[in-house]
Amino acid sequence: MTLLAVAGGTGHAGSAVVREALSRGYEVRSFSRHFPPKAAAVEGVDYVLADAATGEGLAAALDGAVAVVDALEVRGRAAQRAFPEAGRRLLAAAYGSGLQRAVMLSIAQCDQVSFGYYRSKVAKEQAYDGAKLPTVVVRAAQFHSLLAEVFAYGSRLHVVPSLPGAQMQPIDTADVARALVDAAVEESSPDHLRRTVSGPETKLVRDFAEEWKAAVGSTARILDLPVPVPYFSEGRNLAPGTAYGTTTFAQWLEGRRGA
Numbered sequence: 001m002t003l004l005a006v007a008g009g010t011g012h013a014g015s016a017v018v019r020e021a022l023s024r025g026y027e028v029r030s031f032s033r034h035f036p037p038k039a040a041a042v043e044g045v046d047y048v049l050a051d052a053a054t055g056e057g058l059a060a061a062l063d064g065a066v067a068v069v070d071a072l073e074v075r076g077r078a079a080q081r082a083f084p085e086a087g088r089r090l091l092a093a094a095y096g097s098g099l100q101r102a103v104m105l106s107i108a109q110c111d112q113v114s115f116g117y118y119r120s121k122v123a124k125e126q127a128y129d130g131a132k133l134p135t136v137v138v139r140a141a142q143f144h145s146l147l148a149e150v151f152a153y154g155s156r157l158h159v160v161p162s163l164p165g166a167q168m169q170p171i172d173t174a175d176v177a178r179a180l181v182d183a184a185v186e187e188s189s190p191d192h193l194r195r196t197v198s199g200p201e202t203k204l205v206r207d208f209a210e211e212w213k214a215a216v217g218s219t220a221r222i223l224d225l226p227v228p229v230p231y232f233s234e235g236r237n238l239a240p241g242t243a244y245g246t247t248t249f250a251q252w253l254e255g256r257r258g259a
């Protein structure tokens with residue numbers, strides 16, 4: 001059976017990737033620094049420990065895989081600065097282990113923001129573009145779950161935060177996972193590809209806030225906050241023509257209610 005490795009397969013996007021790959025009949029090995037809690041472990045996945053920041057366990061984690069999907073995420077400034085180096089270490093190990101392809105999950109339009117968090121994504125993308133093995137960088141729009149988390153967080157203070165005039169194209173991580181597994185298993189030419197995937201709708205953040213309120217029965221007031229970065233205020237977060245996901249935010253909310 002064909003083995004796919006998932007870096008960060010215990011994380012939010014990574015666990016969607018392992019589910020997608022399993023559903024397509026691939027053997028799946030997830031690696032991260034910690035094992036998932038028992039309740040979150042996906043049956044049939046080989047969970048192993050490896051650290052992309054130090055390189056410890058990487059060769060064993062990648063052994064026998066045809067491709068790796070990198071769904072890593074780090075918290076804190078020092079880890080963000082080290083993020084591109086961790087990517088280079090992962091790519092070197094993947095090349096050394098004879099993998100056919102490495103796929104990185106990145107953020108749509110991340111080169112349009114000067115914050116350190118986004119700069120670290122861009123620097124890691126560049127490492128993928130210069131890798132010795134074929135790579136695909138999949139830039140995804142903001143996840144539905146991120147939007148819902150922000151709304152839920154604000155509602156604890158009795159307001160649902162919105163960004164006046166700003167639009168988003170949020171996407172379900174299950175749709176992102178589909179794009180990542182496609183990229184991992186398809187023949188790619190040229191050797192280093194980039195693509196952007198976003199959700200099926202481009203709407204005002206306020207409209208998504210209304211949908212969230214209706215879905216969870218919130219009576220909190222929608223509060224327009226000043227938009228601190230041109231990424232949102234000037235619509236630089238938007239990538240027209242990249243709709244890929246099929247699940248709308250309202251459908252995703254409905255699905256969670258049923259879960």
Ligand SMILES: NC(=O)c1ccc[n+]([C@@H]2O[C@H](COP(=O)([O-])OP(=O)(O)OC[C@H]3O[C@@H](n4cnc5c(N)ncnc54)[C@H](OP(=O)(O)O)[C@@H]3O)[C@@H](O)[C@H]2O)c1
Pocket residue numbers: 007008009010011012013014031032033034035050051052053054071072073074086105106107108139140141142143144146
């Ligand atoms: N949230 C959004 O709206 C959005 C939109 C587009 C793209 N993205 C991108 O999607 C990616 C995944 O985000 P996420 O929210 O799914 O992340 P997450 O839930 O925080 O998961 C991160 C994963 O990386 C692992 N990890 C972290 N450091 C590691 C290391 N040194 N070695 C090995 N594993 C390590 C974590 O496990 P351990 O901690 O146990 O190691 C975990 O499995 C990020 O690059 C993010 O920028 C996010």
